[in-house]
Amino acid sequence: MEKIEHIGIAVKDLEASNPLFAKLLGVPQYKMEEVATEGVRTSFFMSGPNKIELLEATNPDSPIAKFLEKKGEGIHHVAFAVDDIVSEIARLKQEGFQILNETPKKGADNKLVAFLHPKGTNGVLVELCQEIKEG
Ligand code: ZN
Numbered sequence: 001m002e003k004i005e006h007i008g009i010a011v012k013d014l015e016a017s018n019p020l021f022a023k024l025l026g027v028p029q030y031k032m033e034e035v036a037t038e039g040v041r042t043s044f045f046m047s048g049p050n051k052i053e054l055l056e057a058t059n060p061d062s063p064i065a066k067f068l069e070k071k072g073e074g075i076h077h078v079a080f081a082v083d084d085i086v087s088e089i090a091r092l093k094q095e096g097f098q099i100l101n102e103t104p105k106k107g108a109d110n111k112l113v114a115f116l117h118p119k120g121t122n123g124v125l126v127e128l129c130q131e132i133k134e135g
Pocket of ligand 1: 053
């Protein structure tokens, strides 16, 4: 894995959290994006070189809705940038990690993503993400 790509934070209301995080970080969100297949609306902030993703549920079946129900607002996942998500999934599987989706799916921010089951990673939901290369 290359580096932490972003930290994902589950929020109840993006319209309320955007100005809050803008105040906290001193910069407004630089983009918002809905990932309909995941039932989430996201917004992204930069903090220096680091990225924060806020996630709001768009329907009650969304993984974010379920997370908020169980745990309330807070840190939802840590995302790591990988160069080749397919080979990284294979490596982690070999190491005994449980991959929630072995076929990478399209996430926000032009990324292919896969998640590791938090049971195998000390309770931390880990996201792998690979930039989708053009062409
Ligand atoms: Zn993420």
